[in-house]
Amino acid sequence: xxxxxxxxxxxxIEDDRPLWxxxxxxxxxxxxxxxxxxxxxxxxxxxxxxxxxxxxxxNIKARPTEAILTTATAAGFLSFQDGRYSLTPIxxxxxxxxxxxxxxxxxxxxxxxxQVHSFASLKxxxxxxxxxxxxxxxxYQSPEEQAEQVRKFTRGMYSFSxxxxxxxxxxxxxxxxxxxxxxxxxxxxxxxGAVSKWSELQAIVFDFPLVCEIAQEFIARHGLQxxxxxxxxxxxxxxxxxxxxxxxxxxxxxxxxxxxxxxxAKSFNSLPSGGRxxxxxxxxxxxxxxxxxxxxxxxxxxGWTEGRSYSGRxxxxxxxxxxxxxxxxxxxxGYYSLVTGVKS
Numbered sequence: 001x002x003x004x005x006x007x008x009x010x011x012x013i014e015d016d017r018p019l020w021x022x023x024x025x026x027x028x029x030x031x032x033x034x035x036x037x038x039x040x041x042x043x044x045x046x047x048x049x050x051x052x053x054x055x056x057x058x059n060i061k062a063r064p065t066e067a068i069l070t071t072a073t074a075a076g077f078l079s080f081q082d083g084r085y086s087l088t089p090i091x092x093x094x095x096x097x098x099x100x101x102x103x104x105x106x107x108x109x110x111x112x113x114x115q116v117h118s119f120a121s122l123k124x125x126x127x128x129x130x131x132x133x134x135x136x137x138x139x140y141q142s143p144e145e146q147a148e149q150v151r152k153f154t155r156g157m158y159s160f161s162x163x164x165x166x167x168x169x170x171x172x173x174x175x176x177x178x179x180x181x182x183x184x185x186x187x188x189x190x191x192x193g194a195v196s197k198w199s200e201l202q203a204i205v206f207d208f209p210l211v212c213e214i215a216q217e218f219i220a221r222h223g224l225q226x227x228x229x230x231x232x233x234x235x236x237x238x239x240x241x242x243x244x245x246x247x248x249x250x251x252x253x254x255x256x257x258x259x260x261x262x263x264x265a266k267s268f269n270s271l272p273s274g275g276r277x278x279x280x281x282x283x284x285x286x287x288x289x290x291x292x293x294x295x296x297x298x299x300x301x302x303g304w305t306e307g308r309s310y311s312g313r314x315x316x317x318x319x320x321x322x323x324x325x326x327x328x329x330x331x332x333x334g335y336y337s338l339v340t341g342v343k344s
Contacts, residue, residue: 028071028074028075031067031068031071031072032071032072032075032077032107033107033110033111034068035068035069035071035072035077036095036104036107036108036111037111038058038060038068040054040058040068040069040072041077041087041091041095041096042096042097043057043058044078044085044086044087044091045087045092045096045098047086048081048084048085048086049084049085050083050084050085051065051066051069051083051085054069054085069085073085076088076090077090077091077095078091094163100162101162101163102159102162103159103160103163104159105152105155105156105158105159106156106159106160107159108152108155108156109152109153109155109156112152113133115132116132116133116303116304117300117303121303122299122302122303125302125303126302130306131302131303131304131305131306132303133303133304147210150208150210150211150214151210151214154186154187154211154214154215155187155214157186157187157189157250158186158187158188158189158218161186161187161189161190161249161250162187162189162192162193163333163334164193164280164332164333164334164336165189165190165192165193165194165249166193166196166197167193167332167333168190168193168278168280168332168333168336168338169193169194169196169197169198170197171330171332171338172276172278172330172338172340174194174197174198174201174245174276175198175200176274177198177201177244177245177276178200178201178202178244179201179202179203179204179242179243179244179245180194180195180201180202180203180204180243180245180246180247181203181204181206181240181241181243181245181246181247182194182203182204182205182206182247182249183206183235183240183246183247183248183251183263183267184206184207184235184248184251184254185204185205185206185207185215185247185249186205186207186211186215187211187214187215187218188203188205188215188216188218188219188228188230189218190247190249190280191203191204191205191219191224191228191247192218192219192222192224192228194247195224195227195228196222196224201227201245202227202228202229203227203228203229204228204229204230204231204241204243205219205228205229205230205231206230206231206233206235206240206241207230207232207233208232208234209232212230212231212232213230215230216230235263235266236262239270240266240267240270242270243270243271243275244271244272244274244275244276245275245276245277245278246267246270246271246275246276246277246278247277247278247280248263248277248278248279248280249279249280249281250280250281251263251279251281252279252281252307252310252315253281253282253297253298253301253305253307253308253309253310254301254304254305254306254307255305255306255307256306256307256308257314257318259306260310260315260318261318261321261322264277264318264319264321264322264324265322267322268322268323268324268343271343272343273343273344274342274343274344275342275343276340276341276342276343277319277324277340277341277343278338278339278340279315279319279338279339279340280332280336280337280338281309281310281336281337282294282297282309282335282336282337283309283310283311283312283315283329283337283339284298284309284310284311284312284314285311285312286311286312286313288311291335293335294309294335295309297309297335312329312337312339315329315339316329316339316341319339319341320341323343323344324341324342324343325341325342325343325344326341326342327339327340327341328340328341
């Protein structure tokens, strides 16, 4: 093979757009976080505005403003018609703080803790096999000493949970259950969704003391103080409160398999006969070749926790080995799925 032939592209070459997607995503997606931080979405809540008007209100020059607005438009969060930018339905639904489905708290968390998803931090997390959030201290270390971080984190959990929390309770028949224990329940969003769907159901949010205080604020916001209570505790060391339904959302992906097996066995031993466990999270397919969202979520976990994404098959095996029967996997809202089983 000659030098010239080595340097000449072959006639049939692969599309290079996936490689560009990696490069451009590094710059494109932060533009949406910038739009959020600059409060562009609430700025457009009342009426469409021109580029000139937006520049004036933000006190930013046209070139950078247009770059951010065009990126937000291309991503589907803004619409551009007749020389004016306006919010799309998805932006109205998720990016206005007045919306009950407000997603912005999670974006705030990403902005405030941007070092966690830097290249250097992720590289360190991979090479050391340890989370790098809060300087490597982790999100579960002495929460009382990290009051503001815990508050931001819990708001972020509520932000990405509340929409799916009102969806998954309609997938399963929970009419025979009376008390749902929301283990590691954080903001209580899933308890709020579950009791809103099932009128005979009560719920207990089981988490650290400061987290429970914050959860009470969200519970009160929904007017459900008479049906949801919080109980301070540690799921690893404390006895679980009595309940016939155990629910875990975005908990198993925080921990390695041996700790997930511990939680599964603890739930099995705590539940009465006929009791149910539900695991809610983003799942790999059974071949673990994707989807991309679950794979990227596993990378997110590298920066934040000891855990990773699991497949429905892996979680089903955990449940079966603990003794659960009638195990099922269901698609839920968006990227989420449910894995559930019953204690005979």
